[in-house]
Amino acid sequence: GAVVSQHPSRVICKSGTSVKIECRSLDFQATTMFWYRQFPKKSLMLMATSNEGSKATYEQGVEKDKFLINHASLTLSTLTVTSAHPEDSSFYICSAGGTGRVGTEAFFGQGTRLTVV
Amino acid sequence: GQQLNQSPQSMFIQEGEDVSMNCTSSSIFNTWLWYKQDPGEGPVLLIALYKAGELTSNGRLTAQFGITRKDSFLNISASIPSDVGIYFCAGQLTSGTYKYIFGTGTRLKVLA
Secondary structure (H helix, E strand, C coil), X not given: CCCXXXXXXXXXXXXXXXXXXXXXXXCCCCCEEEEEEEXXXXXXXXXXXXXXXXXCEECCCCCCCCEEEEEEECCEEEEEECCCCXXXXXXXXXXXXXXXXXXXXXXXXXXXXXXXX | CCCEEEECCEEEEECCCXXXXXXXXXXXXXXXXXXXXXXXXXXXXXXXECCCCCEEEECCEEEEECCCCCEEEEEECCCCHHHCEEEEEEEECCCCCCCEEEECCEEEEEEC
């Protein structure tokens, strides 16, 4: 399968600061990556689609100014949580699929646990 | 946000027992995926299904793509303690893409 890596795995930040989370495809190129958010004991909720070289597409109810997404290369997408507040504390996970592959399975990073204090 | 209905929500089973879980939707999907998630980790892909009626196995796991394309089933045979975790189904939102929505999850606990 394809390998997707996220960094950092855990981050604690102060309220009002910004935090950047990286998602990398290690052994394939990804024109699109996806960012999910997961609350404790809940399912994954799609936040946005990260498009290489163009603007991200956000799901309904997700604030694009709060969650900035940049996909500057075919192997890297970043999610920046701006002016973080305690309610932004959550588990953030990215996924990607490889280009040129027959199937369309999505592979996930290991996730980033964000705690805002 | 949109989610798929998954059942059961949780289950306790004895080691060695078989487990079944299913996922249903009001929408038709072209691809169903099944994932397992351990605490603090990202989901790991178990099985991918691409055709209605398809039955696919991966070791002790067997999954089926419902004939109506609105449901999918996952069976685990002869469960072992390491099967503990949360299982999610995922339906492909847009055909030909990697964009998926997830089921509500089935939390499995295996009693040794």
